[in-house]
Structure formats: C-alpha cells, structure tokens
Amino acid sequence: MLKVQRIHKKYGKTTVLNNLSFSIAPGEIIGLVGENGAGKSTLLKLLATIEKPTSGKLSYKELTYDKKRKEVRKRIGYVPQDVAIWDDLTVKENMKFFEKLSWVNKSEDELFQLCKDMNLDRWKDPVKNLSGGMKRKLNLAISLIHDPEILLLDEPTVGIDLKSRKEIGAYLQTLKEQQKMIVYISHDMDEITELCDRVICIGSDPFYKNVLEESGKKMIICK
Amino acid sequence: MKAIFVTRMFFWKKQWPNLLFWFAFPFVACLSIIHLTDRIQEDVQVPVGFVLEEETLKTDELLQKLEQSDLITPTLLTEEEAIHQLQIHELDSVFIIHEGYEEQIRKGNRNNLVTGIKSNMSFAYSSVKEMVISMVQEETVRSKAAYTVMGLNEQYSGSDSWSYDEIIDETYEVQQQENLITSNLLFNDSVEATEKPSFIEWNTWGLWAIFGLLSTLLLMDWIIKEKNSNTFIRFSFIKIPWHRYLLYTLILYFLAFSLTDLLAIFILDETFSVRILMVLLSFRLTALIMSFFLALLFNNRLVYYGVAFAITLFISVISGVIIPIDGLISNLHWLEGINPINAIQNNEVTISWLFITILGLLLWLIRKEYHYA
Ligand SMILES: Nc1ncnc2c1ncn2[C@@H]1O[C@H](COP(=O)(O)OP(=O)(O)OP(=O)(O)O)[C@@H](O)[C@H]1O
Numbered sequence: 001m002l003k004v005q006r007i008h009k010k011y012g013k014t015t016v017l018n019n020l021s022f023s024i025a026p027g028e029i030i031g032l033v034g035e036n037g038a039g040k041s042t043l044l045k046l047l048a049t050i051e052k053p054t055s056g057k058l059s060y061k062e063l064t065y066d067k068k069r070k071e072v073r074k075r076i077g078y079v080p081q082d083v084a085i086w087d088d089l090t091v092k093e094n095m096k097f098f099e100k101l102s103w104v105n106k107s108e109d110e111l112f113q114l115c116k117d118m119n120l121d122r123w124k125d126p127v128k129n130l131s132g133g134m135k136r137k138l139n140l141a142i143s144l145i146h147d148p149e150i151l152l153l154d155e156p157t158v159g160i161d162l163k164s165r166k167e168i169g170a171y172l173q174t175l176k177e178q179q180k181m182i183v184y185i186s187h188d189m190d191e192i193t194e195l196c197d198r199v200i201c202i203g204s205d206p207f208y209k210n211v212l213e214e215s216g217k218k219m220i221i222c223k
Numbered sequence: 224m225k226a227i228f229v230t231r232m233f234f235w236k237k238q239w240p241n242l243l244f245w246f247a248f249p250f251v252a253c254l255s256i257i258h259l260t261d262r263i264q265e266d267v268q269v270p271v272g273f274v275l276e277e278e279t280l281k282t283d284e285l286l287q288k289l290e291q292s293d294l295i296t297p298t299l300l301t302e303e304e305a306i307h308q309l310q311i312h313e314l315d316s317v318f319i320i321h322e323g324y325e326e327q328i329r330k331g332n333r334n335n336l337v338t339g340i341k342s343n344m345s346f347a348y349s350s351v352k353e354m355v356i357s358m359v360q361e362e363t364v365r366s367k368a369a370y371t372v373m374g375l376n377e378q379y380s381g382s383d384s385w386s387y388d389e390i391i392d393e394t395y396e397v398q399q400q401e402n403l404i405t406s407n408l409l410f411n412d413s414v415e416a417t418e419k420p421s422f423i424e425w426n427t428w429g430l431w432a433i434f435g436l437l438s439t440l441l442l443m444d445w446i447i448k449e450k451n452s453n454t455f456i457r458f459s460f461i462k463i464p465w466h467r468y469l470l471y472t473l474i475l476y477f478l479a480f481s482l483t484d485l486l487a488i489f490i491l492d493e494t495f496s497v498r499i500l501m502v503l504l505s506f507r508l509t510a511l512i513m514s515f516f517l518a519l520l521f522n523n524r525l526v527y528y529g530v531a532f533a534i535t536l537f538i539s540v541i542s543g544v545i546i547p548i549d550g551l552i553s554n555l556h557w558l559e560g561i562n563p564i565n566a567i568q569n570n571e572v573t574i575s576w577l578f579i580t581i582l583g584l585l586l587w588l589i590r591k592e593y594h595y596a
C-alpha cells in the first residue's frame with residue numbers, strides 16, 4: 001500500500017498541491033489528470049522521492065519516505081516527462097548502461113525482450129537517429145529494467161503511435177496482474193478511462209472532472 | 224567499479240578520436256616545441272654588446288673566443304652606446320670587461336672582472352653570462368695552473384723529473400678547486416647565476432603541465448554533457464547515485480591519464496624514476512580534481528572551453544613556462560605560491576594544491592552522501 005497523507009507542496013510562495021490524501025493498492029492503475037501546470041508532474045516527483053513535500057507524509061508499506069528514502073527508491077520505476085536517455089549511445093548500450101548500474105542483473109536477451117515489449121526493435125541504432133516516439137519507448141523500457149514494484153509514468157506515451165500505445169497499455173495490464181502499482185499521467189482521456197482503475201484529478205479547472213463524471217470513472221480528488 | 228568501467232567504455236568507444244587527440248596533444252605539443260626551438264637556436268645568433276675598459280692580450284683573446292661562438296654575435300661598443308642600445312633592445316645584454324682585467328687574471332684573482340647588464344627583455348642573458356664565466360674561468364685557471372707548475376718547478380729546483388702527465392693532473396686538480404668557487408665572485412651583478420646551457424631551455428615538465436592541464440580541462444567536458452542530458456535523474460533509482468558515478472568516472476579518467484604520464488616519462492625524459500612518476504601523478508590528480516569542480520560549475524560547454532583556455536593561458540603566463548617573463552613575476556612571489564604548476568615545474572611533488580583539492584573533493588563527497596542518505 002502506498003499512502004499519501006495530507007501533503008502540501010509549495011514552490012516559494014505558490015502552492016502547487018494543497019492537502020492531498022489518497023492511497024494506492026497493489027495491482028492498481030491510477031490515472032493522473034489536470035490542465036498544464038496543475039501539478040501532476042510535481043505530485044509524481046513527490047511519489048518518486050525526488051521532491052520532498054512542504055508538509056505531509058508519504059509511505060510505502062512500512063517504509064516512510066523521509067526515513068527510508070533509499071529503500072523506497074529501489075522499488076520505484078520512474079519515467080520522467082522529459083526523455084532521459086543517452087543520445088550518443090545505441091538502444092542496446094542505453095539498456096546495458098542502466099542494467100549494469102542497477103540493483104538487478106539482466107541478460108542481454110531479457111533487455112532485448114523488454115524493448116520488444118515496448119514495440120521497440122531498433123536495438124543497434126544510436127538513439128539520436130531514433131524518432132521521438134521511439135525515444136519515448138526506450139525512456140519507458142529503461143525505467144522497467146529493475147522490475148519496480150511502483151511504476152510512476154509521466155506522460156509516457158506522448159507521440160507514440162496508436163498501435164504501440166495499445167501494446168504498451170496491454171503490457172501495463174500484465175504488470176498490473178503482477179500486483180505492481182502504477183500511476184499514470186496522460187492528457188489522453190480515452191487512454192485514461194480505458195486503462196485506469198481510479199483517477200486523480202487535480203487543478204482548479206472543472207473540465208477534466210466533467211469529462212470523468214460522464215465516463216463514470218471513479219475519481220479520487222479534485223482540488 | 225567494473226560496472227562503471229563497462230559503462231564508460233560505451234562512451235569511450237564513441238569518443239575515441241577525440242580522446243586520442245587530447246591524450247596525444249601534450250606529447251605532440253611538447254616535442255614539437257622542443258624540437259622547433261632547437262632548430263631555431265641553431266640559426267639564431269643573439270646580439271650581445273661588449274665594452275672593453277682596457278685592450279690587452281687577454282681581452283683580445285676573450286673577444287676572439289666570443290666571436291667563435293655560434294650562439295652570439297658580439298659587438299664592441301662604448302659603455303654609453305651599449306647601454307643605449309640595450310635600452311632600445313637592439314642588444315640582448317651587455318658585458319663590461321673592467322680595467323685591470325689582464326692583471327687580475329695573471330694574479331688569479333677573479334673578483335669584479337666583468338659586469339653583466341640585462342634589460343627586462345633579455346632572454347639570453349643568463350646563458351651568455353654562463354658562457355663568459357666559463358671563458359674567464361678557463362683563463363684564470365690556466366694562469367693559476369701555470370703558476371702552480373712554475374712553483375713546483377722551483378720547489379724541485381728545476382729538475383726535469385716532472386712529466387707532462389703529472390702537470391696535466393695537477394692542472395685538473397687546480398681546476399676542480401677553482402670550480403668550487405662560485406661564479407658570483409666573478410660578477411658584479413645581483414642576479415644569481417642560473418644553470419642554463421643554452422638560450423631557451425624549456426622546462427620540459429612545465430610544458431607538459433601546461434598542455435596536460437589544457438587536455439585535462441577539455442576532456443572533463445563529459446561532466447557538462449552528462450549533467451545536461453537529463454539522464455542524471457535516473458541515478459536516483461539505480462544502485463550508484465549520481466555523485467558516486469561522477470567520482471568513479473573521475474577515477475577512471477585519472478587512470479587513463481596516468482598511463483599518458485607514464486608514457487611521458489619514457490618519451491620526454493627517458494629515465495624512469497618513481498620520484499618523477501609521483502611528481503607527474505600528483506600534478507595530474509590536482510589538475511583533474513580542479514577541472515572536475517570547474518566543469519560542475521558550468522552548464523554551457525562553449526563557455527567552459529573558453530574558461531579552460533583562459534585558465535591555461537593565465538597559468539602559463541604566471542609560471543613563465545611559455546612566455547619568459549622572469550623580470551615581471553620575480554617580484555610577485557605570491558604568484559609562485561598560488562601557481563598550481565609551480566611544483567611540477569621545479570620537479571617537485573605537488574603537495575599543497577593536491578591537499579586542498581582532495582580536501583575539497585572529500586567535503587563535496589560528504590555533503591552529497593549526507594543528502595543522499
Ligand atoms: N522547480 C520548480 N520551481 C518553481 N516552480 C515550479 C517548479 N517545478 C514546477 N513548478 C511550478 O509548479 C506548477 C506545477 O508544475 P507541474 O510540472 O507539476 O505541472 P504539470 O501538471 O505536470 O503540467 P504539464 O501538463 O504541463 O506537464 C507549475 O506552475 C510550475 O510552474
């Protein structure tokens with residue numbers, strides 16, 4: 001169980017997140033929606049331990065974020081909104097780079113398979129020669145190398161073609177069946193309603209709330 | 224560490240032309256500068272003024288010898304004219320042969336025979352001085368030897384019991400004794416005699432340090448590249464946090480650079496000693512850690528390159544390795560103290576700067592570890 005209790009987040013004087021509480025169970029996919037600048041990425045960074053809340057508590061199972069940060073991190077797979085890969089290296093080298101420095105050992109075949117799961121087959125190509133969508137696929141694949149229990153995805157499918165998107169969605173479903181927790185940011189409401197069990201809606205704009213109400217999805221919070 | 228090596232090889236495999244160039248650059252630069260100046264030196268003769276306060280057999284002899292030298296073109300002048308030409312840098316330096324030169328030589332007296340004058344742009348002064356000293360010394364020793372032989376002959380009442388070899392042995396001995404007297408006695412100047420056998424004698428390790436510093440700075444641009452790539456965010460979720468990744472990679476670069484230092488000893492010095500290896504490695508580590516911190520400060524690689532060149536230029540100027548400005552900096556002793564290449568220039572192990580940089584690195588590491596934990 002991932003628990004978020006009454007968190008606030010301020011940057012200087014501007015409050016980005018105000019009194020948020022929710023929890024996520026294993027095997028659950030949570031959608032995160034809201035307008036640009038609503039604080040989705042900020043919330044995901046808090047969940048990923050790379051930002052600290054101004055006040056409030058986060059914990060995963062018995063591990064609290066402020067005391068056992070390193071332990072929590074080992075279990076997290078984080079896909080940043082901006083692609084975070086080595087441009088000079090090939091797909092294979094990128095995968096191997098992060099496998100070598102990660103908590104787990106994986107064979108080259110396993111890494112290759114992971115890329116194939118993302119529908120990425122340009123194994124030996126330098127990343128700078130890949131298209132935007134392919135880079136996103138690699139960005140996603142790298143975050144999955146160490147079999148994380150918690151998956152935090154910040155707009156992972158932007159610019160990815162529909163077919164690959166469906167396949168990635170199917171792959172996330174299999175992860176869900178393996179009792180992983182997934183938090184998923186997207187602006188694509190179809191994707192959200194199709195994939196997610198519950199949706200967190202943040203920001204002051206009622207638009208997303210209305211769309212979600214129409215679809216009958218279970219909502220958690222609206223600021 | 225093995226993992227770091229494997230991952231670093233991914234990058235090095237891509238960057239090898241760049242790496243090779245900057246690893247080879249200090250070798251190429253040092254060797255070509257040394258060979259080029261050797262060639263130039265063979266052709267160039269430096270104009271040196273001589274003022275004779277007396278004209279005798281001995282001064283003629285001295286002048287003839289000076290004319291035979293391929294290093295200088297001696298010009299005879301009056302003192303006034305010589306000083307004037309020195310001031311407008313027509314002459315590199317001026318030497319005044321004093322009145323009573325012959326007499327003093329005959330007496331074997333070596334005080335105040337010659338006065339040397341140099342300007343702030345004299346670059347051959349100390350070499351010419353050495354040359355004049357050795358010529359005058361030869362004269363005094365020879366006359367002293369002659370007296371000694373004469374004295375011995377008297378002592379043994381002019382018998383022919385002295386062979387040629389014995390006399391030569393005796394002159395050698397005298398020569399050795401005479402050499403113990405420092406050349407300062409001979410000269411009326413305040414500048415201490417330096418041991419420079421030719422005009423431009425490059426400080427090999429000084430050159431190596433300058434070019435090595437430049438290549439170290441420029442090769443450390445990987446920090447800026449990797450820092451800017453956005454990928455560093457992933458290091459929060461892997462075994463090796465970002466700061467340790469930087470540190471281990473720094474160690475790998477140190478190992479790679481150490482190999483070039485080792486090679487440099489064989490190529491530039493030809494005699495290996497553990498001492499000189501320590502001299503080079505201590506400097507290398509200092510330069511690497513300095514570059515490391517510098518690169519961490521910058522986000523723009525071009526600005527960093529500019530600063531790297533500026534720093535190298537500044538250090539080469541204050542150390543006088545490339546531009547000989549003895550006159551300018553000899554008054555600024557504190558510059559020597561802060562000059563990081565001062566130690567290696569004097570063939571010494573870099574201690575204070577190394578201590579400071581390692582301390583800095585440790586503090587940096589402790590702070591990062593504290594934040595990470
Ligand atoms: N490091 C920071 N310092 C100051 N303000 C920040 C910082 N990071 C984010 N913000 C501000 O916090 C707010 C929320 O940003 P965030 O990136 O979480 O939005 P978002 O919901 O992810 O938007 P988008 O849909 O565009 O990705 C924005 O107003 C942003 O300007």
Ligand SMILES: [Mg+2]
Binds near residue numbers: 040041042081154
């Ligand atoms: Mg965002």
